[in-house]
Amino acid sequence: MFFVIADKELSLYICTYTERDMKKEAEHAGKKNIVLLALPQVQLLDIAGPWDVFTSANRFLNSGREESGYHVHLVSGTSEKIICSGSGMPLSCSYTIYDIDFPVDTLLVAGTALSVLDEISPDVYYYLQNITSQIRRLGSVCVGAFVLAKAGLLDGRQVTTHWKFADVLRKSYPKLEVNVNPFFICDKPIYTSGGVSSGMDLALALLEEDFGKALAAEVACHLVLHLKRPGMQSQFGNALPEYETMSPFTKQVRDLLKDKLGKTITVEYIAESLNMSARNFSRVFVKESGLTPGRFLEKMRLDQARNMLEYTDMSIEIIADKCGFNSGVSLRRLFLKNISLTPAQYRKTFKRTE
Known part of the structure; x- marks a missing residue:
């Protein structure tokens, strides 16, 4: 869960308190730490979609295997814990990339506006480069693929991104094999997903990988989603670039x-x-x-x-x-x-x- 700031001091207090409690529970319960990396102008659904998939899985797991599940963290890619989303809604992160003090299992870079990519601190790319060897899975949602590409982590790999920006990604990073069709692509240990809601397709796939098809299907039904969405991204976008x-x-x-x-x-x-x-x-x-x-x-x-x-x-x-x-x-x-x-x-x- 992430928090919308109505009262800044109260929101920060609640977020800090909840993070402390959840972290302790995760350490004792052996839950996997999932990091959703948020950058300025982040797309809300890129965060909320995967978040709901992982936390919904916890609800079903806690009814039986309480030692399993996820601890989901919203982490800022800046030195500030308050991030302004692309829609103008402010988000309060529990950590920044400068103060994470827990082992990460899976990290997903959420999408942002292409126009702000050049304004991202070089520290974000250094952080991603350094953490890659320490985590089990690294991935992106939507335009988040551009961040991984700039960090040099996608060279030679099959990747996808939002259909609208696939040609820009292909031309900007010719060493990538960009495929606009799939909603997500797994080229282990890197996972990339397409536009916006495709982050939920990816999260369901990661859930199935961790806990099996039955649980993933249960979560998909709960969220009124396809476990495996029919079709492909190219059905939604033009054949030619913008x-x-x-x-x-x-x-x-x-x-x-x-x-x-x-x-x-x-x-x-x-x-x-x-x-x-x-x-x-x-x-x-x-x-x-x-x-x-x-x-x-x-x-x-x-x-x-x-x-x-x-x-x-x-x-x-x-x-x-x-x-x-x-x-x-x-x-x-x-x-x-x-x-x-x-x-x-x-x-x-x-x-x-x-």
Whole structure:
């Protein structure tokens, strides 16, 4: 549990008292110490979601095996115990990275705003680098993967993060194997999870790893969650990166094609429109976007089809034609390949209502 500050002095007193009592109980009961590392502008659900999974597990365990369970700690990544969340809600942490005095079993770095990553103290990265060899598991929720990456702890590993920032992570840290599809990835002893609520998917997986599927399923039912959520992150985000993150050259190509997706488009046509040779255009485009022109065009068409399925009542055949596919069968094949849903299933799940 973390505390919202209504009265600063009272909140700090309650938090200190509770932490002292819980710590003593944990030391005697042999509970695993879970640290949720909070940074300025932290996403509330990145903290609250995993917290509720672990503490809910305690309620079920305490009815039988009181020696088991978790002791969950909210730890500040600054020298201050008061952290302001991204929503403006202040959080009171029991510890900071400078005064932790207990052995850590599992540490999860909660997500924060990308804009504040450069303002994080170097001490956070030193702390993570030093603690890695002393703990059983290290992980991240959402944009927390950027913190682990900057600390040099993800090189050569399979990782995930929020679908919206996967391409930024991939370009910023080319030694990482970034996969936007899973809700979480285990590359032991490192665990990374996707956007926001994916932290709960990860926490349930860690719980199952520790105490078995039966308890994890019980907690999932209690919290009205899927033990194993169907689908993947890519169902929620665009196939292409956000327009704002594209290079100027990639934006120029995207703007050129956006109203022509229903027509036949060749590399030669794009190159000629930009006064370039086809060979030189393809080379520059791959360097600028990380995609071949053909793959980029396919993703543009996929995004347009998704948008039309969400916002219009056009038939799938008409949508396929307007997006440049030969038939509804071709569109269906592309949907299954990229998001594991048929166009009809996608529309049923994501159709916008007035």
